Amino acid sequence: MNNYSIAQVLYLIYCKLRGFFVFKEARLVRFPIDLRGAKYIKVSKGFTTGVGCRLEAYPMNREQTMFFGENVQMNDYVHITAMKSVIIGSNVLLASKIYISDCSHGSYNGDEFDSNPNIIPNKRTLIAKPVVINDNVWLGEFVSVLPGVVIGKGTIVGANSVVSKSLPPYVIAVGSPAKPIKEFNFETQKWVKIQ
Numbered sequence: 001m002n003n004y005s006i007a008q009v010l011y012l013i014y015c016k017l018r019g020f021f022v023f024k025e026a027r028l029v030r031f032p033i034d035l036r037g038a039k040y041i042k043v044s045k046g047f048t049t050g051v052g053c054r055l056e057a058y059p060m061n062r063e064q065t066m067f068f069g070e071n072v073q074m075n076d077y078v079h080i081t082a083m084k085s086v087i088i089g090s091n092v093l094l095a096s097k098i099y100i101s102d103c104s105h106g107s108y109n110g111d112e113f114d115s116n117p118n119i120i121p122n123k124r125t126l127i128a129k130p131v132v133i134n135d136n137v138w139l140g141e142f143v144s145v146l147p148g149v150v151i152g153k154g155t156i157v158g159a160n161s162v163v164s165k166s167l168p169p170y171v172i173a174v175g176s177p178a179k180p181i182k183e184f185n186f187e188t189q190k191w192v193k194i195q
Contacts (some may be wrong), residue, residue: 049075084128089135
């Protein structure tokens with residue numbers, strides 16, 4: 001607490017007390033926070049948010065659709081939307097201004113289910129595919145995670161990346177679309193470039 005002013009300490013105490021009534025298991029929920037469908041969101045011990053986060057759960061079947069493992073730390077202005085299932089494992093670190101969603105307005109896969117561009121975007125059929133972010137993942141600033149993605153354990157995704165396809169465990173991925181550029185070698189205990 002040595003790095004905080006008295007006003008900041010009072011703000012953190014306020015957030016801790018108020019956050020208890022939002023998510024009992026949370027370590028700290030910073031306000032303001034935008035919660036939509038809070039009863040469909042499950043957080044575990046040690047959950048922490050930054051300011052301005054937006055968590056939206058619009059379940060298809062009236063069951064919980066957004067799950068956070070233990071010790072998840074979300075920084076400022078993270079936006080997560082769950083319609084089918086978004087599962088975030090334990091010890092996950094989310095930098096600021098991240099977008100994670102399991103749904104999209106329409107389908108654009110080049111098949112018979114494609115959405116017509118003449119239909120107003122918010123009137124197109126919502127398509128949902130589960131998202132899973134496994135334990136010990138770190139997502140950098142401005143990362144976007146799109147529907148149907150699985151991010152493997154221990155993976156790091158670099159800032160400004162768009163994860164449109166699943167990533168294996170223990171890699172560093174960057175770009176749009178995000179692609180692995182390094183992997184962790186457990187024999188040498190070092191990150192090595194992928195050839």
